Amino acid sequence: xxxxxxxxxxxxxxxxxxxxxxxxxxxxxxxxxxxxxxxxxxxxxxxxxxxxxxxxxxxxxxxxxxxxxxxxxxxxxxxxxxxxxxxxxxxxxxxxxxxxxxxxxxxxxxxxxxxxxxxxxxxxxxxxxxxxxxxxxxxxxxxxxxxxxxxxxxxxxxxxxxxxxxxxxxxxxxxxxxxxxxxxxxxxxxxxxxxxxxxxxxxxxxxxxxxxxxxxxxxxxxxxxxxxxxxxxxxxxxxxxxxxxxxxxxxxxxxxxxxxxxxxxxxxxxxxxxxxxxxxxxxxxxx
Amino acid sequence: xxxxxxxxxxxxxxxxxxxxxxxxxxxxxxxxxxxxxxxxxxxxxxxxxxxxxxxxxxxxxxxxxxxxxxxxxxxxxxxxxxxxxxxxxxxxxxxxxxxxxxxxxxxxxxxxxxxxxxxxxxxxxxxxxxxxxxxxxxxxxxxxxxxxxxxxxxxxxxxxxxxxxxxxxxxxxxxxxxxxxxxxxxxxxxxxxxxxxxxxxxxxxxxxxxxxxxxxxxxxxxxxxxxxxxxxxxxxxxxxxxxxxxxxxxxxxxxxxxxxxxxxxxxxxxxxxxxxxxxxxxxxxxxxxxxxxxxxxxxxxxxxxxxxxxxxxxxxxxxxxxxxxxxxxxxxxxxxxxxxxxx
Amino acid sequence: xxxxxxxxxxxxxxxxxxxxxxxxxxxxxxxxxxxxxxxxxxxxxxxxxxxxxxxxxxxxxxxxxxxxxxxxxxxxxxxxxxxxxxxxxxxxxxxxxxxxxxxxxxxxxxxxxxxxxxxxxxxxxxxxxxxxxxxxxxxxxxxxxxxxxxxxxxxxxxxxxxxxxxxxxxxxxxxxxxxxxxxxxxxxxxxxxxxxxxxxxxxxxxxxxxxxxxxxxxxxxxxxxxxxxxxxxxxxxxxxxxxxxxxxxxxxxx
Numbered sequence: 001x002x003x004x005x006x007x008x009x010x011x012x013x014x015x016x017x018x019x020x021x022x023x024x025x026x027x028x029x030x031x032x033x034x035x036x037x038x039x040x041x042x043x044x045x046x047x048x049x050x051x052x053x054x055x056x057x058x059x060x061x062x063x064x065x066x067x068x069x070x071x072x073x074x075x076x077x078x079x080x081x082x083x084x085x086x087x088x089x090x091x092x093x094x095x096x097x098x099x100x101x102x103x104x105x106x107x108x109x110x111x112x113x114x115x116x117x118x119x120x121x122x123x124x125x126x127x128x129x130x131x132x133x134x135x136x137x138x139x140x141x142x143x144x145x146x147x148x149x150x151x152x153x154x155x156x157x158x159x160x161x162x163x164x165x166x167x168x169x170x171x172x173x174x175x176x177x178x179x180x181x182x183x184x185x186x187x188x189x190x191x192x193x194x195x196x197x198x199x200x201x202x203x204x205x206x207x208x209x210x211x212x213x214x215x216x217x218x219x220x221x222x223x224x225x226x227x228x229x230x231x232x233x234x235x236x237x238x239x240x241x242x243x244x245x246x247x248x249x250x251x252x253x254x255x256x257x258x259x260x261x262x263x264x265x266x267x268x269x270x271x272x273x274x275x276x277x278x279x280x281x282x283x284x285x286x287x
Numbered sequence: 288x289x290x291x292x293x294x295x296x297x298x299x300x301x302x303x304x305x306x307x308x309x310x311x312x313x314x315x316x317x318x319x320x321x322x323x324x325x326x327x328x329x330x331x332x333x334x335x336x337x338x339x340x341x342x343x344x345x346x347x348x349x350x351x352x353x354x355x356x357x358x359x360x361x362x363x364x365x366x367x368x369x370x371x372x373x374x375x376x377x378x379x380x381x382x383x384x385x386x387x388x389x390x391x392x393x394x395x396x397x398x399x400x401x402x403x404x405x406x407x408x409x410x411x412x413x414x415x416x417x418x419x420x421x422x423x424x425x426x427x428x429x430x431x432x433x434x435x436x437x438x439x440x441x442x443x444x445x446x447x448x449x450x451x452x453x454x455x456x457x458x459x460x461x462x463x464x465x466x467x468x469x470x471x472x473x474x475x476x477x478x479x480x481x482x483x484x485x486x487x488x489x490x491x492x493x494x495x496x497x498x499x500x501x502x503x504x505x506x507x508x509x510x511x512x513x514x515x516x517x518x519x520x521x522x523x524x525x526x527x528x529x530x531x532x533x534x535x536x537x538x539x540x541x542x543x544x545x546x547x548x549x550x551x552x553x554x555x556x557x558x559x560x561x562x563x564x565x566x567x568x569x570x571x572x573x574x575x576x577x578x579x580x581x582x583x584x585x586x587x588x589x590x591x592x593x594x595x596x597x598x599x600x601x602x603x604x605x606x607x608x609x610x611x612x613x614x615x616x617x618x619x620x621x622x623x624x625x626x627x628x629x630x
Numbered sequence: 631x632x633x634x635x636x637x638x639x640x641x642x643x644x645x646x647x648x649x650x651x652x653x654x655x656x657x658x659x660x661x662x663x664x665x666x667x668x669x670x671x672x673x674x675x676x677x678x679x680x681x682x683x684x685x686x687x688x689x690x691x692x693x694x695x696x697x698x699x700x701x702x703x704x705x706x707x708x709x710x711x712x713x714x715x716x717x718x719x720x721x722x723x724x725x726x727x728x729x730x731x732x733x734x735x736x737x738x739x740x741x742x743x744x745x746x747x748x749x750x751x752x753x754x755x756x757x758x759x760x761x762x763x764x765x766x767x768x769x770x771x772x773x774x775x776x777x778x779x780x781x782x783x784x785x786x787x788x789x790x791x792x793x794x795x796x797x798x799x800x801x802x803x804x805x806x807x808x809x810x811x812x813x814x815x816x817x818x819x820x821x822x823x824x825x826x827x828x829x830x831x832x833x834x835x836x837x838x839x840x841x842x843x844x845x846x847x848x849x850x851x852x853x854x855x856x857x858x859x860x861x862x863x864x865x866x867x868x869x870x871x872x873x874x875x876x877x878x879x880x881x882x883x884x
Contacts, residue, residue: 029398033398035398035401035402039330046416075430083579083583086583087582087583090399090582090586091342091399092340092398093338093344094582094583094586096344096398096401097535097578097579097582098578098579098582098583099541099573100532100535100578101574101576101577101578101579101580101582102575102579103575104571104574104575104578105571105572105575105576105579106530107571107575107577108569108570108571108572108575109572111569112569113571174611218528222405222406222409225402225405225406226406229399229402233398258407261413261417263413264413266406266412267406267409267410268410270402270403270406271391271403271406271407274391274392274394274395274399274403275391278396278399279392279395279396279532280399309649335827462744465743465744465746466740466743466744469738469743469750470729470730470736470738470743470750470753470754470757471738471739471740471742471743472743473726473729473730473733474730474733476719476722476730477719477730477733480717480718480719481713481717482711483681483713484717485703486700486701486702486705487679487680487681487701487702487705487710487711487713488705488710488730488731488733488793488794488796488797489702489705489706489733489734489797490702490730490733490734491700491702492702498739498740502740549881619867
C-alpha cells in the first residue's frame with residue numbers, strides 16, 4: 001500500500017513535467033502545424049540556463065528560473081522568425097528537417113559550452129517532508145504545485161485575455177484569424193515565446209530531481225510527442241491529461257512490470273494507438 | 288540527343304575514376320573512409336527513394352540499418368552461416384520486418400508518420416541494447432567475418448573490399464535509376480506531389496507506399512550488413528537516432544529527391560568530417576545549421592543547385608522566358624483565394 | 631441510368647454539409663452543380679466522385695454501388711476528376727506529368743522496372759503514347775517538353791484535364807475549372823468541354839462563373855445550405871424563384 005502511494009505520487013510528479021513540456025509542443029502544433037523536434041533542446045537549455053545562473057552568478061533559484069524562461073522563450077521566438085516563418089509555404093517534410101537541424105545544433109552547442117558531463121542542480125528545497133505517512137522531498141511537492149499554478153495561469157491567459165484568445169482563434173482557423181485582422185505573425189511569435197517558457201519551467205523544476213546533460217531532452221520530447229498524439233495534436237486539455245496518464249503508467253509500470261523497459265511503455269502505447277487510430281486519438285474528420 | 292551522350296560519357300568517366308582510385312590514393316586510411324561512405328550512400332539511397340521520391344520521412348531508417356547489421360552479425364557469428372547466405376538472409380529479414388512495420392506505419396501520414404517511425408526506431412535501438420542474451424547488449428557483437436571467398440576471389444584486403452562495396456553501390460544506383468525513370472517511379476512521385484490526386488488517377492497509394500517502404504528498408508539492411516562485415520564489430524549505437532540524423536544530413540546536403548544526391552552528399556560530408564577530426568563531437572554545430580539553411584534556401588541540395596544553375600544558363604542561352612517561376616509548393620490556400628476573387 | 635446519387639447526406643461533426651440530395655448525372659451531357667458559397671457544392675462533388683464517404687445515401691455508377699469504393703478503384707471504373715488547385719510536379723516536363731495518368735491501365739511492377747522487361751517497355755510506350763494523345767486533345771502539343779513550373783495558369787488547367795483524360799474515363803468531374811483564368815481563356819476551356827462530350831465523355835462540373843454555366847450546361851442542379859433547391863435546364867434555373875432568392879439573399883458575388 002505504501003509503495004503504491006509512493007508510486008502514485010511519483011507518477012503525478014513525472015506527469016506534471018510531461019504535461020508542461022507537452023503543452024508547449026501542442027500549442028506550437030495547434031497554431032503552426034509544426035512538429036517541433038527542437039522542443040527537447042529548448043527543455044535542455046532551460047535547465048542549463050537555470051543551473052548556470054545559480055552557479056555562476058549565485059542567483060536565487062526563482063530568479064534563475066525567471067531568467068531561464070525569458071532566455072529560452074526568446075530563443076523560441078528567434079527560431080520562429082529565422083526558420084519556421086521562412087518555411088511557411090514549404091511542404092511539411094521541410095519543417096521537420098529544419099527542426100531536427102536546430103535540435104542537433106543546440107545539443108552540440110550545449111556540449112561545447114557546458115561539456116558532456118552529467119551535472120546535478122541543488123536547490124534550497126531538498127528537505128524531506130512527511131505527508132500522510134509517505135516521505136517526499138520538498139522539490140517534488142514544488143514540481144506538482146508549480147505545474148498546477150502554471151497550468152491555471154495558462155488557462156486564464158488563453159481564455160480570459162485578448163492575446164490569449166487570438167492564439168485560440170488562430171489554432172482553430174488560421175485563415176479566418178487573418179481575415180478578422182489578427183496579426184498571425186505576432187501570434188506565432190507569442191506562441192513560441194510561451195512554448196519556450198513552458199519548456200524552461202518544466203526543466204528548471206525537474207532538474208533537481210534528475211540530472212542535467214546535453215541529451216536530457218531526447219526522451220522527454222519523444223514522450224511529449226506521444227502525449228500530444230494521445231491527447232489530440234493541438235489540444236491543451238489533452239496535453240495535460242495525456243501527460244498525467246503517461247506519468248502514472250510509467251511509474252506504475254516501472255514498479256510492477258520492469259524498470260528496464262519503463263521508457264518503452266510510452267512508445268509501445270503510441271505504436272498501439274497509431275496502429276488503430278492513424279490520426280491520433282481525438283482526430284476530427286477533416287474538411 | 289547530344290546531352291544524353293554527354294551525360295553517359297561523364298558517367299563512364301566517373302565509374303572509371305572510382306575504379307582507379309585505389310591506385311591513385313595509396314593511403315589505406317582514405318580508402319577505408321571512401322569505402323565507408325559508399326556503404327552509407329547505399330543506406331541513404333534507401334532513405335531517398337522513400338523520403339525524396341515518395342514524400343514519407345522515415346526516422347526508423349537507422350533502426351533498419353542496425354537490423355541488417357545485427358542479422359548478418361548473428362547469422363555468421365552465432366549461427367555460423369556462410370557469409371553470402373547470411374547477407375541475403377539479412378536483407379530478407381530486414382525487408383520482412385520492414386513489411387510488417389510498414390503495414391501499420393503507412394496508415395499514418397506526414398507528422399504522424401515521422402513521429403511513429405521515430406518511436407519505432409527508438410524501440411529497435413532499445414531492443415538491441417537490452418536484449419543482452421541475443422545481441423550482446425552494450426558490449427556489442429565482435430568477430431564478424433569479412434566476406435568469404437567467391438571461387439578464387441578473396442575479400443580480405445582493403446582494396447578488394449573497396450571493389451566489392453563499389454559494386455554494391457553501383458548496383459544500387461542502377462536499380463534506383465531504373466526505378467525513378469519508370470512508371471513505378473512516376474507513381475511514387477505522383478504520391479509525393481499529392482496523395483489525393485494520385486488516388487483519383489487510379490493509383491493504389493497504400494500498395495505503392497508499402498512497396499517503396501520495403502524497398503527502402505531493403506537497402507538499409509543491405510548497407511547495415513555490409514557495414515557489419517566491413518567494420519567487423521557492431522554495437523547498439525548504430526541504431527541510435529543520431530545515425531538517422533547523420534543520414535538525413537548526407538541526403539539533404541547532396542540533394543533529396545535527386546539521383547546523384549545521396550552519393551555526393553555522403554562522400555562530401557563523411558570526408559569533410561574526417562578531415563576535421565577535432566570536430567567529431569561538435570560536428571553538429573556545423574551540420575545542424577547546415578541542415579536548416581539548406582532546407583530553407585536549397586531544398587534540393589547541391590545536386591538541385593547545380594541543375595538549377597544549368598537550367599538558368601540554358602534558358603539565358605535560348606533567351607529567357609518571361610514567365611516567372613512559381614514555387615512548387617506555393618500556398619494553395621492563397622492561390623485559391625486569388626482565383627475566387629477573379630471569378 | 632448513368633450515375634445516380636441517392637439521398638446523399640454528409641455530416642462533419644455536428645454540421646450537415648449535404649442533406650438528402652438526389653441527383654442524376656446524364657450520360658453524354660454537361661452536368662453542372664452551382665450554388666452560393668458554402669452551399670455544399672464541393673462536398674457533394676467529393677461524395678459523388680468518391681473522395682468522401684457519405685454519412686448516408688448511395689452513389690450508383692452504371693448500376694454498380696460505388697459508395698464505399700476507394701478513389702483509385704472508382705478511377706479504374708472510368709471516373710476521373712480534377713482539383714481546383716492543380717498539383718503538378720513543377721520540376722518535370724508537361725509530358726512527364728501526364729504519363730502517370732495512364733498508369734492505372736498498366737500492370738508492370740517494380741521488378742519489371744528494375745529488369746527492364748518486355749512488358750515494361752511495351753507499357754512505358756503505351757503510357758507515353760496515351761499522354762501525347764491526350765495532350766494533343768487538349769491542344770498542348772507545342773509545350774510537351776516545357777517544365778510544368780513554367781507554363782501559364784490556363785495551360786496548367788489543360789494539363790490537369792489531360793491527366794484526367796489519360797485515365798481513359800467515361801465521366802470527368804471538374805472542380806471549378808475556370809477559376810483563376812480570364813474570360814477569353816474560359817471560352818477556350820468551355821470549347822474543350824464540349825469537345826470532350828463529343829468524344830463520348832460525360833462532364834460534370836461545379837463552377838462559380840454563372841455566365842459560362844448558363845451557356846454551357848445541359849443540366850444544372852442548384853444547392854443551397856446543403857439541400858437541392860432546383861434542377862433543370864439553364865432556362866428553368868434562371869426563372870426559378872428559389873434560385874433567384876438564394877443568390878440575391880446570399881452571396882451576391884457568387
